[in-house]
Amino acid sequence: MTVTTQLWLFTVCSTVSSSSSTVQLITEKLWDSHHSVESKRLPDLLEPMHYTLALKVYHWGNRTFSGRVSIAVRAKEDSSVVFLHCSKLNIFWDSVQVIDSSGTRQHRVVDHKILPGPEMIALVVRPRLIKDVAYNISIEFSGVMAEDEYGLYSLSYSNNGDTHYMALTQLQTTYGRQVFPCLDEPALKARFSLRVARPTNCTALSNTRRISTTLIEPGWVWDEFETTPLISTYILAFAVIDFDYLTVTGPGITFSGDERMVQRTPSSRTQDRVVTTKIVAHELAHMWLGNLVTPAWWDHIWLSEGFATFFAAQATSLIIPDGYVEGSFVAHEHWLSLATDVAPMSRAIYVPVLSNQTLLVFDDHTYNKGACLVRMMQFFMGEMNFRRSVSTYIKTRQFSTSTNWDLLSVLGDTNTVRERLPESVELSEVMRGWLTIVGYPLITITRLSNGTARLEQRLFTYSTSADIPADSFFWVPLSWISETDALSSEPPYRNLWLPPNNSTLQIQDIPNEQYWIIANVQRAGYYRVNYDTNNWLQLARQLQQNHLILTPSHRAQILDDAFHLYCANLLEEDILEALYAYVARELHAVVWKVLYANAHLPYREGIHPKNFMQLRDKLSRLLDV
Template sequence: MPGFELSDISTKYRQESTENLTPKSDKMYVSTAKAVIFVLLAVVLAVGVGIIVHFAGPGKTIECHCNYPSVGDSGTSAAIEQCKDWATDGNDEICSACPSAATTTHAPTTATVPEVTTTAPSKVTDVRLPTALEPLLYTVELQPHMYEGEPETFYFNGSVTIKLRCKTNANNITLHSNLLTITGEINVYAENDMINNLYKSHSFDHERQFLVVMTTQPLQANKNYTVEITHFRGPLNPDLAGLYLSTYIRDNKKIHIATTQMQPTDARKTFPCMDEPAIKAEFDVTLVRKSNMISISNSPIIQNETRGDGWVADKFQTTAKMSTYLLAFIICDFDYIVNTTKNNVTYRAYARPEAIDQAKYSLEIGVPILDYFEEYFGIPYPLPKQDMIALPDFAAGAMENWGLITYRETAMLYEPGVSSEGNKQRVAIVVSHELAHQWFGNLVTPSWWDDLWLNEGFASYVEYMGVDHYHPDWKMFDQFVVIDLQSVFDIDGLISSHPVYVPVAHPDEINEIFDRISYAKGASIIRMMRFFMGDTVFQKGLTRYLKKLAYDAAFHDDLWNALAEEAREQNHNFTNVKDIMDTWVLQMNYPVVTIKHDQTGRITVDQHRYLKDPNATDPKKYTSEFNYTWYIPFTYTTSKKPSFNVTSNDVVFLNRNTEPVTIIDVDIPAPGGTNWIIGNPKQYGYYRVNYETENWNALITQLRSNHMIIDPINRAQIINDAWSLAASGELDMKIALRTTEYLQNEREYVPWDAARTQLSFVGSMLVRNKLFGSFQKFMQNKTIEVFRDLTMNNTGATHLESYMRSTISSLACSYGIDECVNSAVALYKQWMDNNGTNPIDPGLKSTVYCIAVSAGGVEEWEFALNQYRTSNLAAEKQRLLSAMACTQHSWILSRYLEMAINPDEIRYQDSTTVIRYISGNTIGRSLAWDFFRENWDRLFEIHGDGVKALVGLIHSVTAALNSQFELRQLKSFMDSLDNLGSTVRAFEQALEKTQSNINWMKANVPVIESWLHEQGF
């Protein structure tokens, strides 16, 4: 059972016992005589226990009888010894050291370990380490055993020595340790005294994942100490967390490798350490491997030592001062290619030998982006080497380990002629993102996970800068609006959202915030800040921040202070950075700016909070000290003099209040006809804009007559804002529908992508409604001309032309345009008949594969499965996984769902992805929803630490739920679960979105039906 703990049993037992003592209708009474006897027996027993305790003094042996948890650590023997120590000290609490689901040392009142309550069924929140000690240097040795036996028996062993500085007096050393068995000795020494061992005992607090080492005498402030753990052991599992097992096939033989993923709290699964981001230290690492393998870590190898039985120990150069979550240890048999940066940093790209040629592009783009970031930040990359490695099994997209970035294969490998332009852009984006982390996160680290956005928000914005530097023709900053800004608006319009800066404690809560708010909203408000501060202040302010806090930890106020200092030095208009940015970081959601026009040429601008459901009740856990008002950098342009290249000089700040702000001289007398105003040019600001009906009509008229007058970003904005405001009831749905009337003339990717997102949602809501046939005709009408213009011939297309063709082909085929469907089926059949020679353009593969499998039967599906099994390119395998979910045969989908949780068929990293794909199929929607609920325990077991996988799955399988019956199903399922782990917020969002979908159906289906009828559909 997921989340099973001994404390759950004891709580349940206490509850059951209470119920048994509660008077029922069949009353039972105890006589007075019997009651007196019971009392006398209790007194005798108490006296007897007291006598036993009294005489169990020095020299006596006390045997502890405990029920030990079978959790794979060495708490048992240590607890018995601790118990004996307390007994011989005359302590009354004999055997209280017996480990349970949460065990703590019985220490004097000066202990630095938080008190543990073992009876509370809720999660602990005081999980922070004591601050009395700080590590200076770890000496770690690890030896994975994965060469003999079956994978379930694989393990690793190791040792660790930690040099510590004592900052305040303490009587223990508290480390993190999770699922590790201490099989050797623990020694504690004062500096320069390796004879007098200060170790007294140790115990485990399993709930906090603490290893508490008690000392024979207090540790004194301003002195150094060393704790040595001579031998420990941990399981080497394919769980994608900590030090884990990854496997791939070569010549029908399984090849095993050991690799790591430490972020956020899994270094403690690899070796005992102080596993918090602000607790930085240096590391001396030794990895012990078989002679036919290689080892890689954060630093270069400086020494090899041959050991017996074919083992080799690789010793690595001492690392920079860094956080534990940035460590990486890999033992594999990979090949590499190499290049060198301008500053002579060795840059290697590792991959499976069969796939090493596919690493060329990631290396090609990585080197100049690293050079660019060095120049932009004004700080040289501080390590002698930068490695990147593509792993067969990886839970995330990539991880920024300092000096050794790990990637999922789809995020690093690219093969020209086989991979699509979308695959190429994904590789470029992820490489740039991880290199940005070498400064934001690695050099300067958030002091705690509540400021995760300082890592992920910055990397998610700076990634665009890196790719734009190398591929300016890709228009990455135009794409930003639909990839990040508009996509996160949808989540951040819910009351189940959260602030960018969010208090977290338990590891489940930490995992929970690795979400679109931390990444995409973080990036969006950074983009907004760069806009209103100007490029120069922004760039120099970041350099000031990075230099001041290099090799240290930061709080977000440190960033505001650095930017404000730079702004004052540059005599910038906006120096109150903290006042402005706190309103965006410390409260969730975002504003709608409403523009109203009068007849004198003035506009009045005010703000209010956007919620998809304006009647939703705010959660108690998040309150806004700003009353959900913001400092808003407002800009605008008009039809009389349309200029979309606004700068910080054009910004008018709307103060944090609810009073309207009047801006004069907007140069149009009134909206309507050909007169319009557009707020938020280029959509730099993190807010939506609403207008009077006359202005909306004028914008729609402009789009229909000459849409090119309006910038592509703002064409996308108009569509996204209108549909979202209609969803919240703030705008007539007919206006939102009318923003799509011009689409047959649109040839830019970004506006079409914004429209596709909104129209796909409508399709998902109507697919089981009688109205879908009419909506399908509408979609065919909007796409057929564009499809015929672009065709399915992608030869010679630019990057964004390929994106546009892929988008239109997907829509045209999905909504049943015969020319598209027939072409897709013919191309797929040609592939099947060509003995594996694929004639399909990479940019169209996803559409062609899906449509052909959907139109075909088991033969087409089995062909895709065989291609999946034999393909050597991860991106191609991913397309085929998606295509197999498109079949219209429910029995095949049921078979596919069972395959999804069979690691011999589908890798664990892809299991939730397959279910998500199936949930997007109209036929598979209910199958996936049922399978998800029936197999939750299994999925939670596989992905309990991989919160992103489960969160994405929850969002996908519930995305189209839109009836009261489905809402009740979802609520009932949530209530049946004992442990939601890190998925609590995802389920809350699913409930809120389902209710929103129900409201949307009630409010908008009649309007859409009427409008479609008026349009002749």
């Protein structure tokens, strides 16, 4: 806040009689002095340190709740107005108190204003709060449990003909403010001391262990929980249930409403076991990435959801170690992301997010593309380098928040990682395009007659007339293997970097044209590959003669890239026919999963319509669906 604004505000509060119009003028003036109203973010006036929260929940009958919160804060600026998030709550205004931390000086709340747009309340206090002084803000409130599964809500279930009820919370992204007044932004971490009143025939659960139970009245008790470490408001979680014991995640607790979590009989289907294991692993990964280290704002949420999706696949591959999970990632998360993340109809993984848009980034795009980018970094950094760097990142940022650039600064800050990057280029610069550009590149490899190949990149689109920004280029980690490597137990790993421009690059030591090459080994990179006609035909020959020489992931990659290149009118029909000719002998589920997905791919703007319909019909006949 500027000195001028503060002096003006102090003068108004000190000399003008309190009225609703005065409060509105004050709050709007203060609001505008910090940022535009459209951002709906809290003014940077208070730092929360500790919440003491007591809640009594009637999750049956009238489905209401009541409570009291005391928020210990530090003033970051002198101010006569306190802003708190609050939505759909009934505030008992006579109960509101603002007292300095010593308890000796009370600041009268002379008026208040409800700000429905940004979901806040503004408290006008006298005397004003002083920078660097600690205060306690106490408020009593009540509310009605949510109809949907956000905030504090009630669920019912039947058992032997009886209906039972339970209370649960889901505070992500901005639903903490619907349960208690708070500073409801992920970067504003604090400790929480929670008490929950419950019927004696129920059980209360929260992020931490219960440390005491006290009788309130016949049939009701208070459960007090151990104070949490520093967490964001959305990570606070609690439940009141009438059974022992039971996915939303907070440190120390995970809830799940996914029926796939319940397998009443052991399943022999690998896919069932993979899905269930991934759900559990994803939520557990949030204990570190999301809870311990929290994205500073929702535009960085891929740091939580992308990493959790990636590590869920990694953990599941250790539990079900038959190669299915790695191939399944290529056939599902990677396939889905490439199929939908086509410029210009998609969005970048990192885009500015307003407070009322937070749920928009919780989609398959964030989860899947985020996981693909994490997997790509693991490959070009090297697995051990990646593990060490992520461990260092978590230790460095624990109990704090992080941005994209915080992550990349830590991950790229070792000599062993720098040695694997382009010369004199930081990891943050390598990844900038992948985070900020819509879509992904198409790499075209054309073999020349002298043992070299020409590489080019452009943004993949289905239409050459698409309006593409001129600077849509990436640092591309290009890996490849050749037919002469195929029988080796440890084929050589070749890697180079394609710079972010439209220039061509030549690579050496390419096998004779009678042998195929495959770029983007195990589809670790987030891009598609097109080849010269001869190389496509050599790949078709290999699939016809002995497709098992190629891994399931490579077979799925070849068929998938060919499908989408044909839809973009970048591949001839006879080449496509040659590549798909072997499919009747294909037995691997990963390959068929990609074929099935493409057979049901909806038409997208820019796709060559004739090619698309012909190919989808062909796949449908092939699959007999």
